[in-house]
Amino acid sequence: MRNSGISLLFIFLGLSLKAQEIKKTLWKQGFENLIIQDKSDSLKLFFEHREFRNPYHSMFFAGMILEDQDDLEKNDIKWIPLYHNQHVGVYDAETYKFHSLDAEEKNFFAKNNNVFRNYRFNFRLHPEVVSRYGYYEDPFETKFNVLLDTRLYLAPGLSLQTGISIPIVNSLDNQGMKLRAAPSMLHYFTQPWNSHFFSLSAGTFYNDRYGFDLEYRYARLASTWSFGFAGGVTGFYRLYGLEYYSESMDNLYGVADVEWRTGIENTSLKLSIGQFLYKDKGARLDLIKQFEAAEIGLFAAGTDIGVTGGFQFAFSLFPGKILRSKKLELRTTEEFRWEYTYNNEDPVARQFRIGMPRLANMLRNYNEAWIKHLSRNNNQ
Template sequence: MRKVWINIIFYLAAGLLQAQELRQTLFDAGFENVQVKEQDDSLKVFFEHREFRNPYHSMRFANLLLQHSGFLEKPLVWIPLYHNTPIGSYTAGDFSFKELSANDRKFFRKENHFFRDYRFHLRVHPEVSARFGYYSHPFQTKFNLILDSRIYVAPGLSLQSGIAIPVENSLDNQSMKLRAAPSMLHYFAQPFNRHFIGLSLGSFYYDRYGVDFEYRYAPMEQAWSFGFQTSLTGFYWLHGTSVYSEQMNNLLAIADVEYRLPMENLSVQLSAGQFLFEDRGARLDLIKQFGTVDLGLHVASTEAGFSGGFQFAFSLWPGSFYRNKHVELRTTEEFRWEYSYNNEDPVARNFRLGMPRLPDLLRQYKEGFLKSL
C-alpha cells in the first residue's frame, strides 16, 4: 500500500513539474497567462499572445515549441485568450473547434491571474489620415506615431492609454505638440458560448469621446454571424495639453449580418442603421482574408450620399523589439486603414477604438478559416 501511494505522489509531482516547464517554455517565447489543465486523454493549454493577430499562428508557434521541448505525450487542445477571455478550444493538428465547457470556464476563473501573468506592453503603431484630390494640395496627410499600453485591471477589463507623437500634418490645423493618445477603459467578455460583448468608455480615434457598446453572436463553426453596435459620443480636439470638447449628443446605432462564403476565405457583411452625424443608410463589405492580412472593398449609400473604397488590416513588422520577464516593446498586432473616395461627406462614417471591432476580431477565429491555413 505504501508503494502505491509513493507511485501516486511521484506521478502527481511529475505532472506538476511538466506543467510548470510547459508554462515557462511558452512564457519565455512571449505567451502570457498560460494555464495547463491536464486530463486523462488530453492536455488543455490556455494562453494569450498579443503579438499575433491571427490565433492560428500563435497555436502553430506553440506547437513547434513544444515539439522541440518533448512535451507532446498527450494530444494538445489549445484555448486561446483574447483580452483575458477564453474564446474556445481548438484541437492541435486539424484545428477543429469546440465551445467552452462549464468545467473549462470554472478552471479558468480559478487560475486566471489577470495582473500577475501579463507583461507590461509598450505598443508602437502609426495613425494615418489622408485626403486626395485638391488641386493645390493633391495629397494631404496627417501622420502620428502612437506609443501606448494596455493594463489589465480586472478579468476582461483593461485600461489603455499612451502618447501621440505628431510627425506630419498637412491635413488640418491641429498642432504638432505631443498629446495624449486615445485612452479608454475596455471590457470584453463571452458571457455565454457564441455571445460576445465589448464595452468602451473614453476617447477614441476620429476625434470622438464617449461610450461604445458592441454585441455579437458568432458561432465559430458556422458561416453566419450577426450583431449590433451603439455609441453615444461627442467631438474633442487636443492641442498639446489643451482640450476642446463638445457635448455627447451623437447617437450611432448599426446592426449587421455577415456570411462566410464557402470559397477563398471571402466574407460578405451588410450593415445598416444610423452612422455618425445622424447619417442613415447601409453599407456592404466584401472581405478577403490572406492569413494575417485582410483586404476589403466596400460600397455605401446613405442620406449623405454614395461612396465606395477599400480597407486593409495587418500586423506591423517586425513584432517584438525587446522582451524580458516583465516588459515587452513591440509593434501593433493590427494596423487598419480605410479609404473612401467620397472623403468630404460623412457617408456611413464610423470611428475606431484602440482595439479591433468585434466582427474584425472574431472573423480571425472562425474554424473554417483556421483549417484553410
C-alpha cells in the same frame, strides 16, 4: 494502499514539473497568461500572444516550440487562445476542430486567471494615418502620428488602454504638432454565454470622438453566419498638447450587421444598416478576403448624405517584437487597419474606431473554417 498513494503523488509531481517547464519555455517566446490543465492523457493550454493578429499563428508557434517536449505526443492537446484576458474557444491541436468551453474548463480558467501576475508590461507602437485627396492647391493632405500605448489589466476582461501620440506631419487640419495623449479608454470584453460576445468601451477614441461604445456579436465560430450590433453616444473633442476642447456628448449611432462566410476563396460578405458615426442613415456592403498575413476588403455605401465606395486593409506591422524581457515588451501593433473612400467631402457611412479591432474583424480570424484552411496550407 500506501504504495498507491505514493504513486499518485509522484504522478502529480511529474505532471506539475512538466507544466512548469512548458510555461517557462513559452513565456520566453512572448506567450502570456499561460494556464495549463495537465492530466495523464491530455493537456489543455490557455494562453495569449499579443504579437499575433491571427490566433492560428500563435497556436502553430506554440506547437513548434513544444514539439520536442518529452512525452507530449501522448497527450490529447487542446489550444485555448485568449483575447483581452478572456477565453474565446477550444481548438484541437491535430484537426483544429472548434468547440466552446464546457463548465469544467470555464471553472478551471476562472480559478487560475490572474490579471496581475500573468502579463508583461506590454507597449505597442502603431501609426495613425488620416488622408484627404483631390484639392488643387494641396492634392494630398495628411495627418500622420505615431502612437505609443499600453494596456493594463485591472480585472478579468477589464483593461485600461492609454498612451501618447507623437505628431510627425499634419497638412490636414489645425490640431498642431504638440505631444498629446493618445486615445485612452476603459475596455471590457466578455463571453458570458457561448457564442455571445460583448465589448464595452468608455473614454476617448479615434475620429476625435469621446464617449461610450457598446458592441454585441453572436458568432458560432464553427458556422458561416454571424450577427452583430454596435452603438453608443459620442461627442467631439480635440487635444492641443495639454489644452482640451470638447463639445456636448449627444451624437447617437447604432448599426446592425450580418456577415456570411461564402466558402469561396476565404471571402465574406457583410451588410451593415443603421445610423452611422455622423448621424447619416443608410447601408454599407463589404466584400472581405482573408489572406494568411493580411485582410483586404472592398466596400460600397449609400446614406441620406451621399454614396461612396473604397477599400480597406489590415495587417500586422513589421517587425513585431522589438524588445522583450521577463516583465517588459515593446512591439509594433498586431493590427494596422486603414480605409480609403473616394468621397472625401461627406463622411458617408463612416465606421467608428476604438483602440482595438471591432468584434467582427477580430472573430473572423477565429472561425474554424479559416483556422483549418491555414492548417492545411502549412501541412502541404
